[in-house]
Each structure stands twice: as C-alpha cells, then as structure tokens.
Amino acid sequence: MKRLYVIVFLVIAAAGALGLAIAQHSGYVLIAYKTFRYESSLWATLLLVALIWLVLWGIKALVELVAVSSGVVNPWSNRNRSRRVQVAIEHGQLDLAEGRWASAQRHLQRAAEAERQPLLYYLGAARAANELGRYEESDSLLERALERQPQAELAIALSHAQLQTDRGDTDGAMATLVAMHERHPHSVQVLRQLQRLHQQRGDWSSVIRLLPELRKDKVLPANELAELERRAWGENLTLAARQEEGGAVGLQSLNRAWQQLTSAQRQEPQLVLAYAEQLRQLGAEVEAEEVLRAALKRQYDSHLARLYGLLRGSDPARQLQTAEGWLKQHPNDPSLLLTLGRLCLQTSLWGKARDYLESSLRLQRNPEACAELARLLAQLGDTDRSNQLFQEGLGLLDERLLASPLPVPVRA
Numbered sequence: 266m267k268r269l270y271v272i273v274f275l276v277i278a279a280a281g282a283l284g285l286a287i288a289q290h291s292g293y294v295l296i297a298y299k300t301f302r303y304e305s306s307l308w309a310t311l312l313l314v315a316l317i318w319l320v321l322w323g324i325k326a327l328v329e330l331v332a333v334s335s336g337v338v339n340p341w342s343n344r345n346r347s348r349r350v351q352v353a354i355e356h357g358q359l360d361l362a363e364g365r366w367a368s369a370q371r372h373l374q375r376a377a378e379a380e381r382q383p384l385l386y387y388l389g390a391a392r393a394a395n396e397l398g399r400y401e402e403s404d405s406l407l408e409r410a411l412e413r414q415p416q417a418e419l420a421i422a423l424s425h426a427q428l429q430t431d432r433g434d435t436d437g438a439m440a441t442l443v444a445m446h447e448r449h450p451h452s453v454q455v456l457r458q459l460q461r462l463h464q465q466r467g468d469w470s471s472v473i474r475l476l477p478e479l480r481k482d483k484v485l486p487a488n489e490l491a492e493l494e495r496r497a498w499g500e501n502l503t504l505a506a507r508q509e510e511g512g513a514v515g516l517q518s519l520n521r522a523w524q525q526l527t528s529a530q531r532q533e534p535q536l537v538l539a540y541a542e543q544l545r546q547l548g549a550e551v552e553a554e555e556v557l558r559a560a561l562k563r564q565y566d567s568h569l570a571r572l573y574g575l576l577r578g579s580d581p582a583r584q585l586q587t588a589e590g591w592l593k594q595h596p597n598d599p600s601l602l603l604t605l606g607r608l609c610l611q612t613s614l615w616g617k618a619r620d621y622l623e624s625s626l627r628l629q630r631n632p633e634a635c636a637e638l639a640r641l642l643a644q645l646g647d648t649d650r651s652n653q654l655f656q657e658g659l660g661l662l663d664e665r666l667l668a669s670p671l672p673v674p675v676r677a
Contacts, residue, residue, distance in 0.1 A: 350379040354386065361389050369393040374406065377413075384414050388424050395428045403428060419445060423454055426462075435466055456484045460493075469500040498526060499539035506543035516547050534566040541572055554578035558587060565591060567600045574604025581611045599629035606637055615645065632658040 292307025305313075357372030370393035377386035387410035394403035407425050411418060422445045429438035439462060445455045456478055463471040476494055479485055485493065505522035506515050523531065523540050530536055537560040544553035554576040561569050570591065578584045585608040588601065595601055602625035609618035622638040625631065635658030642651040 350376055353379075357386065357389060361393060364396075366393040366396045370397070370399075370402075377406075377410070382414070384410055384417050384420065387413070388421070391424065392428065395432060400432060419449055419452065419455075423458065426458055430462060430465070435462060438462055439466075450478075451482050453482055453484050456482060460484070467500075467504075469497050469504060472497040473501060495533055495535045498530060498536055502536070502539045502543055506547055516544075516549055519543050519547065532560070532563060534560065534564065534569055538566075538568055538572060541569070541576075545572070545576060550576045551579050554584060558584075561591065565595060567595075567598055570595075570598065570604050571600035574607035577611060581608065584608055585612055585614075597628060599625045599631060599634070602628065603631065603634050603637065606634070610637070610641065615641065619645075630657070630661060632661040635661065 292310075294303070294305050294307055294310040296303040353372040353376040357369050357376055360366075360369035360372060370390045373386045373390035373393065377383035377390060380386060387406050391403045391406040391410070394400075394406060404425070407421050407428075411421050414421075422441055426438040426441040426445075429435070429441060442455060442459050442462060445452065446459060449455055456475065460472060460475055460479060463469070463475065472493070476490075476497065479493075480490060484490075502519060502522050506519040519540070526536065537556065541553040541557050541560075544550070544556065554573070555578070557569055557573045557576065558578075560566070561573065570588070573584075573588060576584075585605070588605050588608055591601060592605065602621050606618045606621035606625060609615075609621060618641055619638065622634055622641065625634045626638065635654045639651045639654035639658065642648075642654065
C-alpha cells in the first residue's frame with residue numbers, strides 16, 4: 266500500500282508539473298517543407314506524436330496477434346509442425362525405452378524425416394524394427410540415415426553390426442565389422458565389437474590375432490586384456506586337440522598350439538592347466554603328469570594340484586612321493602589332500618587314502634572328495650557311511666547347479 270501511495274503521489278506531482286509548464290508557456294512548433302506547413306504549440310505537437318506512436322504500436326500488436334492465431338489454428342504452420350515433431354521425439358524415445366517397438370518405430374521415423382540431424386532417431390527406429398523382426402525395414406532405415414548423414418558412416422555401421430548380431434546374423438555382422446576395420450583400423454568400438462563377436466562365434470584363433478591391436482589401441486583395461494589372452498590361448502589349445510579325431514594327429518596339433526605360446530605363457534597356471542587337461546583327454550597322461558610336475562615345481566597352484574591326482578604317470582609311487590612333498594608347505598589345501606587320496610587309491614594304500622580324503626572333507630565339503638571316499642568305504646564294507654557320502658555329494662552337486670546361471674537362449 267505504501268508503494269501505491271508513492272506512485273499515485275508521483276503521478277499527481279508529474280501532472281501538476283506538466284500543467285504548470287503548459288500554463289507558463291505554450292511553446293511554438295513550425296514544420297515547413299516545400300508547400301507543406303505545420304504550425305502548432307509544443308504541447309499539442311507532443312500529444313500528436315504520442316498518439317501516432319500508440320496507433321503504430323497497436324497496429325504492430327494486432328499483426329502479431331493475427332500471426333500467432335493463424336499459427337495456432339493452421340495445422341501446417343511451422344509452430345504446429347515443430348510441436349508435432351517434438352511430441353513424436355518424446356513419445357518415440359519413451360516407447361523405445363519401454364519396449365513398445367511398433368509405436369517407437371512410427372514416432373521415431375516421423376521425427377527423423379522432419380529433423381535436420383536425424384541420426385539418433387533413425388538408429389532408434391531401426392532398432393525398434395529389428396526387434397519386431399522387420400529386418401528389411403530396419404536396414405532401409407539405416408540406409409536412409411546414411412543418405413541424410415553420410416559423415417556418420419561408422420556410427421551407422423556399428424549399429425547395423427549390433428542389430429545383425431541381435432538377429433543371429435553373425436556372418437553379416439562379421440562382414441560389416443571387417444569392412445569398418447579396414448576403413449577405420451584404430452576405432453576402439455570396432456575392435457571391441459570384433460573381439461566380442463569372435464568370442465561369441467568361438468573363433469579363438471581370430472581373437473588371438475586381434476590381441477596385438479587390442480593392446481596397442483588400449484581397447485580393454487590391462488587386467489581384462491590379460492584375462493582374455495589367457496582364455497583365448499586356453500580355448501585355442503582345446504580346439505587344437507579336438508579339431509582332429511583324437512589319437513596321434515590330435516596330440517600333434519595340440520603340441521603345435523602349445524609351442525606357439527611364448528615361454529612366459531607356457532608358465533601361466535591357467536594355460537598349463539588347459540594343456541594338461543587336453544593331454545589327459547587324448548590319453549597322454551604320462552606327458553601330462555610331467556608337465557604338471559614341472560609347473561608345480563616352479564610355482565604351486567591348487568588347480569594344478571587337483572588335476573595331478575587325476576593322472577596316472579609312469580611311476581605312481583614316485584608321483585605320490587612328489588605330491589606328499591608339496592604337502593609340507595601346503596598342509597591345509599583340500600585340493601592337494603584330495604589328490605593325495607586319489608594317488609593312494611592308485612597304489613592301493615587304503616588307510617592313507619581314507620585319512621587324506623577325510624582331511625580334505627574336514628577342510629572343504631567337496632562332491633569329488635565325497636564320491637572318492639564313498640567308493641573307498643563301499644570297498645572296505647562300510648556301506649552306511651558310503652551311502653551317506655554319496656547322498657551328500659549329490660546334494661553338493663545340486664547346489665552348484667542351482668548356483669550356476671541359466672544359459673541365455675540364442676535367437677534364430
């Protein structure tokens with residue numbers, strides 16, 4: 266209220282001052298140009314100028330009002346067209362995120378055709394069409410995106426490869442990625458998708474050939490790359506052993522693959538384990554026992570010690586003596602105790618075998634140790650305890666199966 270009083274007071278004061286000024290002197294204005302002549306008092310001239318300004322401002326406001334009104338009423342106006350495109354973008358993105366593929370494709374395709382930078386909308390529409398099984402439409406949308414934004418070739422090709430992978434067309438995806446790799450050899454995303462696709466196809470030799478580029482361009486963190494390298498070489502050993510129908514040919518192929526590894530790699534416990542396991546499956550247990558003995562002498566590893574008990578070397582007594590030597594430094598390793606129990610079974614040392622297997626089970630309830638001890642007790646006549654251990658071993662296996670993730674179905 267105080268502010269209102271102040272404003273009213275100022276208006277009255279201004280009006281009084283203006284009236285006083287008019288009363289003191291009316292002023293005089295003369296405008297003459299050729300035959301035109303305007304003559305009036307100063308205050309009348311100022312009033313005329315104010316009226317002209319008000320008329321012009323009113324005309325401008327009326328024109329703007331008519332323009333806005335026509336934009337609201339006219340469905341083809343720029344305003345309404347922009348509004349429809351914005352609505353299509355919002356609905357399309359929401360539908361895509363929530364899996365309403367048909368609606369997402371319709372809205373995003375409409376937005377893409379209207380926008381000046383349509384790449385993201387075309388990619389979203391192509392993904393929605395791909396999810397609906399409309400593969401030709403999906404590819405057409407990507408081609409249209411390439412026509413509109415040819416500079417985005419790599420991004421479009423990467424999306425195309427992913428969609429081809431999703432639909433099960435791994436051959437097509439591979440062709441797309443190989444082409445992009447030739448054009449963009451140092452693209453991190455191309456290398457990453459190539460690596461994943463090779464893994465998905467089980468082409469571990471190609472993963473191995475790709476490893477130097479993955480390392481050079483720092484596609485993966487160092488620890489992930491090291492793990493991938495170990496797995497790739499291990500899987501390659503398995504494939505080398507199985508590509509021939511076993512026997513001497515399969516053994517030769519496995520040994521060639523093993524010799525391809527560097528000296529440092531041949532000392533990796535994970536790779537030694539893969540090599541020895543394939544030797545065992547090919548029937549070369551004596552050679553596998555020698556490989557494991559040498560590896561465990563260099564560096565003890567529980568997984569290698571467990572596999573050592575599944576092998577029958579050229580001298581079982583010496584094999585048992587070697588394993589008992591490791592027990593001095595690793596007395597609480599349940600895998601080593603299981604191995605010692607198995608080696609004692611091979612040499613018919615029933616009492617020692619029972620002690621080792623019981624010790625292994627005290628440290629860790631393992632289905633393998635349960636089964637080995639159950640077989641021994643059945644042979645020794647203790648059928649009740651044997652049956653209990655068999656039941657326990659089956660229960661432990663069930664727990665492992667329930668804890669394992671279900672395989673992901675591959676879409677055709």
